[in-house]
Amino acid sequence: MSQQSKIVIKNFSFYYDSTQALRDINLDIRSQEIFVIFGPARSGKTTLLKSLNRLTDLIFGTRHTGTIFLDGLDIYDPKISLTHLRRRVGMVFDLPTPLPLSIFENVAYGPKLKGTMQKRRLNEIVEKALRSAVLWEEVKDRLHASALRLSGGQQQRLCIARILALEPEVLLLDEPCSGLDPISTASIEETLNQLKKEYTIILIPHNVQQASRVADRAAFFLNGELVEEGPVYKIFTRPRDKRTEDYVTGKFG
Numbered sequence: 001m002s003q004q005s006k007i008v009i010k011n012f013s014f015y016y017d018s019t020q021a022l023r024d025i026n027l028d029i030r031s032q033e034i035f036v037i038f039g040p041a042r043s044g045k046t047t048l049l050k051s052l053n054r055l056t057d058l059i060f061g062t063r064h065t066g067t068i069f070l071d072g073l074d075i076y077d078p079k080i081s082l083t084h085l086r087r088r089v090g091m092v093f094d095l096p097t098p099l100p101l102s103i104f105e106n107v108a109y110g111p112k113l114k115g116t117m118q119k120r121r122l123n124e125i126v127e128k129a130l131r132s133a134v135l136w137e138e139v140k141d142r143l144h145a146s147a148l149r150l151s152g153g154q155q156q157r158l159c160i161a162r163i164l165a166l167e168p169e170v171l172l173l174d175e176p177c178s179g180l181d182p183i184s185t186a187s188i189e190e191t192l193n194q195l196k197k198e199y200t201i202i203l204i205p206h207n208v209q210q211a212s213r214v215a216d217r218a219a220f221f222l223n224g225e226l227v228e229e230g231p232v233y234k235i236f237t238r239p240r241d242k243r244t245e246d247y248v249t250g251k252f253g
Helices: 045-051 082-088 104-111 119-132 152-164 180-197 210-215 232-237 244-246
Strands: 005-016 020-032 033-036 061-072 089-092 171-176 202-206 217-222 225-231
Touching: 005 045, 005 180, 005 202, 020 045, 020 202, 020 225, 033 045, 033 210, 045 171, 082 089, 082 152, 089 152, 104 119, 104 152, 119 152, 152 171, 152 180, 180 202, 180 210, 210 244, 217 232, 217 244, 225 232, 225 244, 232 244
Parallel strands: 033 202, 033 217, 089 171, 171 202
Antiparallel strands: 005 020, 005 061, 217 225
């Protein structure tokens, strides 16, 4: 596995008006790994995830100090194209939100916006994205049926495929299994393990057990602070900080 840093977060603090959501975060995330950010509610996890592709820019009254680098490039540099950044760093939310279109059109939507109109090329992109999201075998015979008729777990994998069709480098996932049954959750986790061969994946897990199952490395957040981070087996079996130990053993949270 490549040990190169894909994302470097430096002295990053974030504020909603006068409320501080993140405090002086320093973190390196490597290429082709599943990096999990976990902790109780209101610990700053989603704020950090949304900062990685600047979705936080859409919220009025926010500000930050410090910065975030993607392949050495400062994502807060004024010359950065936000469209290009969000194409490189795609985000999947907790509730799947397929467009009210066919399965095929859901996945082809982004490439079409980018100007890809050739039918053969679109077919290739859609098939590749659905295969990468481990959904192709389940839907290949009904690509022109409504995406809204898929199960919850299939809809979530379709949303992952929709992001993959834009050929990102980093995938951000905010509790992608929160509304799903155990079988669908297992499918998503299997998908993530396949995807990390090609992508850097940053995941807020549904629960501590999921973090321990899928992560290569993990970071524990509490009240906007990064308490500790490291290889997942160390965080879960030999945490350095008592607060991490209390959380992973269920004493609070």
